[in-house]
Amino acid sequence: MVTIKQVAEEAGVSKSTVSRYISQNGYVSQEAQEKIEAAITKLNFVPNLSARSLKTKHSQIVGLLLPDISNPFFPMLAKGVEKFLKEHGYRVLLGNIGEDNQFEEDYLKVLMQTNAAGVITTNDFREAFPEIKLPTVIVDRVGQKSDFGVFSDNLSGGKIAAHVIVEAGAKKVAVISGPVTAESINNRFKASIAYLKKTKTHYETFYSQSYDFDEILKEAKQVLKHNDFDSIIAPSDIHAMAYIRELHHLGKRIPEDVQIIGYDDILMSQYMYPALSTIHQDAYEMGYEAAKLIYKLSLGQEIKSRQLQLPVRYVERETIRKRESNE
Amino acid sequence: MVTIKQVAEEAGVSKSTVSRYISQNGYVSQEAQEKIEAAITKLNFVPNLSARSLKTKHSQIVGLLLPDISNPFFPMLAKGVEKFLKEHGYRVLLGNIGEDNQFEEDYLKVLMQTNAAGVITTNDFREAFPEIKLPTVIVDRVGQKSDFGVFSDNLSGGKIAAHVIVEAGAKKVAVISGPVTAESINNRFKASIAYLKKTKTHYETFYSQSYDFDEILKEAKQVLKHNDFDSIIAPSDIHAMAYIRELHHLGKRIPEDVQIIGYDDILMSQYMYPALSTIHQDAYEMGYEAAKLIYKLSLGQEIKSRQLQLPVRYVERETIRKRESNE
DNA sequence: ATGAAAGCGCTAACAG
DNA sequence: CTGTTAGCGCTTTCAT
Numbered sequence: 297m298v299t300i301k302q303v304a305e306e307a308g309v310s311k312s313t314v315s316r317y318i319s320q321n322g323y324v325s326q327e328a329q330e331k332i333e334a335a336i337t338k339l340n341f342v343p344n345l346s347a348r349s350l351k352t353k354h355s356q357i358v359g360l361l362l363p364d365i366s367n368p369f370f371p372m373l374a375k376g377v378e379k380f381l382k383e384h385g386y387r388v389l390l391g392n393i394g395e396d397n398q399f400e401e402d403y404l405k406v407l408m409q410t411n412a413a414g415v416i417t418t419n420d421f422r423e424a425f426p427e428i429k430l431p432t433v434i435v436d437r438v439g440q441k442s443d444f445g446v447f448s449d450n451l452s453g454g455k456i457a458a459h460v461i462v463e464a465g466a467k468k469v470a471v472i473s474g475p476v477t478a479e480s481i482n483n484r485f486k487a488s489i490a491y492l493k494k495t496k497t498h499y500e501t502f503y504s505q506s507y508d509f510d511e512i513l514k515e516a517k518q519v520l521k522h523n524d525f526d527s528i529i530a531p532s533d534i535h536a537m538a539y540i541r542e543l544h545h546l547g548k549r550i551p552e553d554v555q556i557i558g559y560d561d562i563l564m565s566q567y568m569y570p571a572l573s574t575i576h577q578d579a580y581e582m583g584y585e586a587a588k589l590i591y592k593l594s595l596g597q598e599i600k601s602r603q604l605q606l607p608v609r610y611v612e613r614e615t616i617r618k619r620e621s622n623e
Numbered sequence: 624m625v626t627i628k629q630v631a632e633e634a635g636v637s638k639s640t641v642s643r644y645i646s647q648n649g650y651v652s653q654e655a656q657e658k659i660e661a662a663i664t665k666l667n668f669v670p671n672l673s674a675r676s677l678k679t680k681h682s683q684i685v686g687l688l689l690p691d692i693s694n695p696f697f698p699m700l701a702k703g704v705e706k707f708l709k710e711h712g713y714r715v716l717l718g719n720i721g722e723d724n725q726f727e728e729d730y731l732k733v734l735m736q737t738n739a740a741g742v743i744t745t746n747d748f749r750e751a752f753p754e755i756k757l758p759t760v761i762v763d764r765v766g767q768k769s770d771f772g773v774f775s776d777n778l779s780g781g782k783i784a785a786h787v788i789v790e791a792g793a794k795k796v797a798v799i800s801g802p803v804t805a806e807s808i809n810n811r812f813k814a815s816i817a818y819l820k821k822t823k824t825h826y827e828t829f830y831s832q833s834y835d836f837d838e839i840l841k842e843a844k845q846v847l848k849h850n851d852f853d854s855i856i857a858p859s860d861i862h863a864m865a866y867i868r869e870l871h872h873l874g875k876r877i878p879e880d881v882q883i884i885g886y887d888d889i890l891m892s893q894y895m896y897p898a899l900s901t902i903h904q905d906a907y908e909m910g911y912e913a914a915k916l917i918y919k920l921s922l923g924q925e926i927k928s929r930q931l932q933l934p935v936r937y938v939e940r941e942t943i944r945k946r947e948s949n950e
Numbered sequence: 951a952t953g954a955a956a957g958c959g960c961t962a963a964c965a966g
Numbered sequence: 967c968t969g970t971t972a973g974c975g976c977t978t979t980c981a982t
Contacts, residue, residue: 344736345733366699374717374719389714390701390715399709408669537891538894541896563836567836567864568894569871
């Protein structure tokens with residue numbers, strides 16, 4: 297391993313000068329720069345990050361703690377995080393903490409131990425682990441009391457979903473609530489209900505316990521067994537897909553017999569058949585913005601607004617009836 | 624930050640003894656153990672990993688370099704890697720290097736700088752960056768000359784795909800090759816072709832340039848424009864989905880008019896309509912095994928076989944005709 | 951079984 | 967603008 301010391305000798309300067317050069321901090325003459333540069337390339341020197349971190353007490357690592365990387369929403373988010381952070385010289389340590397946060401503590405510990413620059417997570421751990429004092433931003437599943445957070449306009453999302461479905465002539469709708477993991481998510485559900493009530497549309501509510509496909513499919517079978525809903529508001533595209541699958545099995549036509557609206561707009565939803573009408577939220581953007589926030593936080597920069605709410609929009613595809621085209 | 628020194632004072636022993644205790648290395652009396660334990664919990668001590676790594680010259684970080692985390696195959700693989708590594712006290716640094724390996728160098732550098740325990744990657748970088756000397760295992764896209772690798776039995780996979788489709792009465796098949804990223808992947812294609820030739824089945828070949836949905840969809844439109852294939856062998860489930868989408872648009876019935884077989888068996892494929900018949904490869908297992916390998920490598924343990932080939936199997940669903948049910 | 955001491959590679963005053 | 971110095975928190979001989 298080649299160290300700063302060898303570079304210094306090769307370049308005929310002192311360690312300090314080399315250090316100043318590589319960390320772009322402090323003065324170093326043109327002449328010295330060139331000699332150092334030459335030495336570095338000649339020796340193929342790469343600074344040791346452990347040593348630096350030991351000294352400076354902070355690293356360029358940001359933890360990204362996600363409940364389930366196989367839910368397509370999160371890889372998109374991760375990409376956004378990675379994009380921004382990478383451009384700013386930070387690295388992402390990805391951790392799957394599981395939907396029940398089983399592994400959260402492990403990861404938090406490691407992040408502490410490595411002087412991580414911060415952590416981006418879906419779960420606000422501050423109550424459970426007050427001793428962990430890392431710059432933190434919560435994404436997606438943000439609560440009132442969350443400090444820094446980035447999330448979608450779930451209230452609008454839920455309302456739009458209900459609106460769309462009512463406009464398309466819904467008479468009997470099933471509203472599915474996702475696992476209630478955070479206030480921000482629950483808002484969708486509440487907003488849909490509110491709209492349905494206001495428009496005096498008949499509805500029933502159901503509570504999903506999972507984001508796992510197979511679990512959801514079981515729930516869907518149950519929900520669809522004895523009822524003849526003409527419309528479904530799903531809490532995620534994953535949920536919508538499971539319901540569609542079951543609807544197909546039941547021989548229902550979509551959207552003629554029953555229409556359905558998803559939430560998220562994961563990549564896959566446009567490739568299904570029929571293509572899923574859904575509420576788009578920008579996971580990539582969410583990640584990107586969260587990364588921006590954590591970056592500023594880690595640098596101790598001033599933050600204007602602690603919570604960032606991203607807009608959502610309806611994406612019309614094929615699972616919602618055209619107005620008046622049916623019924 | 625509480626250090627080993629404070630723990631030592633609190634426990635009334637020396638730093639060395641504490642060090643021996645926390646790194647489970649060397650003798651420490653029952654009595655000392657208890658005092659140290661008490662001190663640690665009292666002070667809420669967590670060892671500083673940078674300091675340790677600086678001294679020992681290795682960390683518990685394993686890099687996982689993937690071409691595209693939004694391709695569902697890779698999150699599954701990542702989960703497998705994470706599972707094993709976490710159980711053994713290692714951490715995963717995930718990097719999206721892009722299909723063209725644009726960011727590979729960055730990540731490799733960082734891994735070097737942090738004394739990473741090793742790297743699991745889809746791309747064999749040893750020729751491009753011979754100076755990077757990290758324990759490495761290649762996954763999925765393994766080549767002849769790759770040192771340590773874990774991959775599927777692509778030869779069998781390709782052959783089975785062709786076999787299934789021929790048995791179901793294929794008369795005119797389109798064989799799509801994925802982007803040729805590695806020998807191991809290309810083998811699928813060659814095996815399918817070989818089988819088709821042997822059975823004197825009429826076929827045409829096409830070459831996909833991408834794993835990006837939209838790109839593939841464009842290709843699919845092109846391929847399906849002027850031809851009337853009755854069967855398609857797709858190089859991945861993603862590809863299959865795009866083709867199915869286009870087939871729907873063209874008003875073709877699946878599998879009556881055209882049957883199609885995928886590759887990978889990503890989670891989504893069972894939730895599409897019709898559910899995709901495909902060749903299953905176990906991404907999770909692949910990751911898990913790769914992790915096992917890297918773990919052993921990082922510990923300098925002896926490895927019996929440098930290349931591990933995982934079995935594949937046909938998963939019958941709804942996009943392949945039943946024998947004799949049609950034609 | 952334990953402690954003293956040296957040092958990993960780097961940074962940050964400080965003096966010049 | 968540059969060099970000297972001290973030391974970050976931990977591990978590891980080597981004595982004892």
